[in-house]
Amino acid sequence: MTSPDSLPMVHVRAPGKINVFLRVGAVMDDGYHDVATAYQAVSLYEDVRAWPADDFSVSFTGPIDTSSLATDGSNLAIKAARMLARKADYRGGVRLEIEKRVPIAGGMGGGSADAAATLVACDALWGTELSREELLTLAARLGADVPFALTGGTALGTVRGDHLSPALAKGQYHWVLVLREEGMSTPQVYEELDRHRERHALDISPAEERPTVDANVLQALRAGDPEMLAESLSNDLQAPAIHLSPSIGEVIELGEMNGALAGFVSGSGPTVAFLTADLDSALDLQIALSAARLTAVRAIGPVHGARVITD
The missing domain is CATH 3.30.230.10 (Ribosomal Protein S5; domain 2)
Incomplete structure (x- = not known):
């Protein structure tokens, strides 16, 4: 056998x-x-x-x-x-x-x-x-x-x-990710986005049918400049995610108070990603967030996609 x-x-x-x-x-x-x-x-x-x-x-x-x-x-x-x-x-x-x-x-x-x-x-x-x-x-x-x-x-x-x-992108970016034990339902976040847009129809521009990536993001990625990218980070799902889980907003505020260039919701949440200037800044931020009893891990990007590893 x-x-x-x-x-x-x-x-x-x-x-x-x-x-x-x-x-x-x-x-x-x-x-x-x-x-x-x-x-x-x-x-x-x-x-x-x-x-x-x-x-x-x-x-x-x-x-x-x-x-x-x-x-x-x-x-x-x-x-x-x-x-x-x-x-x-x-x-x-x-x-x-x-x-x-x-x-x-x-x-x-x-x-x-x-x-x-x-x-x-x-x-x-x-x-x-x-x-x-x-x-x-x-x-x-x-x-x-x-x-x-x-x-x-x-x-x-x-x-x-x-x-x-x-x-077209160059450079390496240093991220600190705050992981949450509870997940969020992607369909629920999208539904909340639709309700958010209805509630604020008089205050925000109508959503495009065929959206495009902002030119400032493309320029920042081409430049490999984390500070420029931090100014261009945007996620339409962030507001509905925070509405469903207000503590996400508190985490973003805490990270930005402790040196992050910017914090934002990753995808449909609830993970919060913080962009930092360099490795030392990422280490300092990870320590500060961990001291607040949050699960914070460092990561770099970009990295390769799925590939075979030789053990």
């Missing part, structure tokens, strides 16, 4: 993301919104290890509480593996073990990173040799953030966020 430890294993690492810019278009007839976003992949990673198996299974390790995560066919990593198997006409399965560090329902695309890493891991494990374009097509079917988790770096996303184009 073959020992599980003797079977081949593929290890893939994929990054979480932050949206340094997120503009949300008007709600459409189908209830969805088009978006325009600037993604940056950061060094808070998900590690996916894959072994050959007769069926499909997933388990979790790591510092994140994963007790709420499904391990059946509704899990996004399992969906990714099954989708790839159908595409490649592969008749076997896979056993996945995911070491989670990206917060669940935290606005950083942890589930998307798991799905992207699973696509790369299964492609390597099964020898299916799909092209990058084929993997990106599968990724887009799994969710709006999955293609970016495959590519990493810094990129612009339009339509649902899954139409990617590379962003």
